[in-house]
Amino acid sequence: MDEWLTAENVLATLSALLGLAATAVTVWYRPRAPHRKRIGYRVQMDTPFGRGNDAGEGQGLTTVRVGAFSNFLEGMADATVVLLRIENDGAESIVDSDYTSRDALHGLTVVFADRTVRGVAVTQPEDNAEYLMEHFVPSGPAGIQYSDREIRLPRIPLNRDQHFKLLILLTGGPVNSGVRVTGGLQGGDVVPNKGVSVDEKPPLFSRHAKWITGILAAYVMVLTSVLVWPRDTVPPRGCEKGKLTLVGSTAFSQAATALELAYEKDCPGSEIEIRMTGTQGGLDALAAAGRKEPDSSPAMIAFSDGLKTRAENYVDLKESFVALSAYTLVVNSSVKLPEQGLSRRRVQQIFAGEHTNWSELDGGTDDIKLISREGDSGTRDIFERKVLRGTKAVDDTSRDCETLRSGYEDAPIVHCERDSTNEVLDAVARIPGALGYSELQSFKKFQDKSAMTVLRLDDVAPPSTADIGASVYPFTEVEYAYTYRSPLPGSLTDSFLTFMTREGGQSIVEHAGHAPCERITMYESCRKKMDDQLRERHE
Known part of the structure; x- marks a missing residue:
């Protein structure tokens, strides 16, 4: 017993108890933890196109006038444009084998309730992850495909917080009609999410977060005091x-x-x-x-x-x-x-x-x-x-x-x-x-x-x-x-x-x-x- 009662073991035990306490508070505050793997999506723009207006004006995008496309838009008086953002907002990276779709080449499907897809383009991600774009380049069955009201996307690997955007031209229905992304992830979900608008200012810390942060800070301080004692380095x-x-x-x-x-x-x-x-x-x-x-x-x-x-x-x-x-x-x-x-x-x-x-x-x-x-x-x-x-x-x-x-x-x-x-x-x-x-x-x-x-x-x-x-x-x-x-x-x-x-x-x-x-x-x-x-x- 006396051999166990060393300063190192006592400090380690206290740090473990503090860690358990912080975990218990976290579980109590959020009884259901989010999936570790998750793909989120949201519509960032849904606007009429080809009616003399500026596509994207007021949406935080570069204004593009459509006069040069008037011939292309003939017979498409009800054309609309949707900008759809798809991102990995979970806690883990996603690789192509994580998708559970029966289609061996595609992982996600974008479905429009009342509109028909006429064209789609993929925009360059802001983080300049050029390898993402390579998955959309090949033509044929392995690339991005669309027909009627659906767009089928390849099995895109996404690191945490990475994203890409789809700019989609549609006809046959009004703006703000249904848009959803379907697909499966092993151990995760594909769900709609919500971005923070320019008028919102989220609080830096909630009351519960402050308590949890304080407990974790104490835990880190105790653990650091244990780690500063000299010891032999143990390899993995x-x-x-x-x-x-x-x-x-x-x-x-x-x-x-x-x-x-x-x-x-x-x-x-x-x-x-x-x-x-x-x-x-x-x-x-x-x-x-x-x-x-x-x-x-x-x-x-x-x-x-x-x-x-x-x-x-x-x-x-x-x-x-x-x-x-x-x-x-x-x-x-x-x-x-x-x-x-x-x-x-x-x-x-x-x-x-x-x-x-x-x-x-x-x-x-x-x-x-x-x-x-x-x-x-x-x-x-x-x-x-x-x-x-x-x-x-x-x-x-x-x-x-x-x-x-x-x-x-x-x-x-x-x-x-x-x-x-x-x-x-x-x-x-x-x-x-x-x-x-x-x-x-x-x-x-x-x-x-x-x-x-x-x-x-x-x-x-x-x-x-x-x-x-x-x-x-x-x-x-x-x-x-x-x-x-x-x-x-x-x-x-x-x-x-x-x-x-x-x-x-x-x-x-x-x-x-x-x-x-x-x-x-x-x-x-x-x-x-x-x-x-x-x-x-x-x-």
Whole structure:
């Protein structure tokens, strides 16, 4: 008993009692806590349109005169405009898997009681969350759709307090007739809410809030006095100490670096080294380390763009899903192709040397110069499997990517190889007429990307991170993490693998531009990609 009666334990007990008291008061004052996940909506403007008035005047919006749209509004004398705000006003972020609609592609439905939808536009959010707009861009079944009195919205992920607005043109009914948003959230609700008007001035604190704030302040002061006593730092559960080396794909290096920084910050005593020199080099390094320690699993993880290609040399390597990644063809901005795209058949002809000048493809007058990854690159393997599909590319004919090297003066086209994704992008950005390929997120984060253009492939644009799983875009593949056999439980290797597949690591991978395979919505897509590659090898 005397051992328990320390100052630290007594203070901790008092702080706990104060916390319980504050909780009890909170429950008494608000017996029903709001859902932790909630989408709220409200109509911010509902006004006649096309009757000689200014649309939005007096609504706090920029005034737009409709005279220029008189021809468009013929036969729409009863047109009205609604500005609808939809926001996450709950306590948690909302991801696409939180929506419970039976429609796999859409999460919310906007319904008008007496009016017919004639057009809809999405406004840029004030917080400049540009990734939100990407979910409305794709056309077809995955994008925003409307018909009759309904608008179907994609499954939009919303961080807490994020929002977007819909500007909707309607006919067939008066202003202020019914508008509602329907849909379901797992563990939450979709409900109308109310904004504070300009004339309202809400009180800073209610009487009950003051009491609760006072109790919580006392709780914090007591808890702080406990925390100031010196003590050993305890790392989060699941952390391990030691050294670990990450090797492999340069296309995944940005995500690997972000994962390394996050793990070392949360887990003192861990030391992670990154040596991302290419898929094949990483797999070779892992296999060599394993042969030196045949009775254990070395502290090394190799990232690979796609499944390992020479399985007989890596029989002891074990793969794990990490993410689904999109790749893209890029050309120097001097090339101006119709619709800014190529078919896979046309790409095959170019890499086979059948087209040597962009004028043959209505893309300008520059000579075509091909920039590829080196032969052991995982990105190159994906390009050859997904795009070339058996077509043999011309040999490596150039050192500087601009002129033919000695011995290849009669080659039909300049074709050079580079050791990393950034080197490919640097050459494409620098050389007029250059054509290359890259992991999509590496291109987006490249410093001089304005000197290049992303190409559509088979008339399909590269998908956003959220749309990779459902997209028909052909140039995508799974990123794998390889270990030598199964790492020992409790090792740093095992802990880091677990970290990558848990919520924290998944969010880091997603922020780096890859779709985490462990997400429920992506797992089946990753599994299908793996099965497809295995089937290709047996054919």
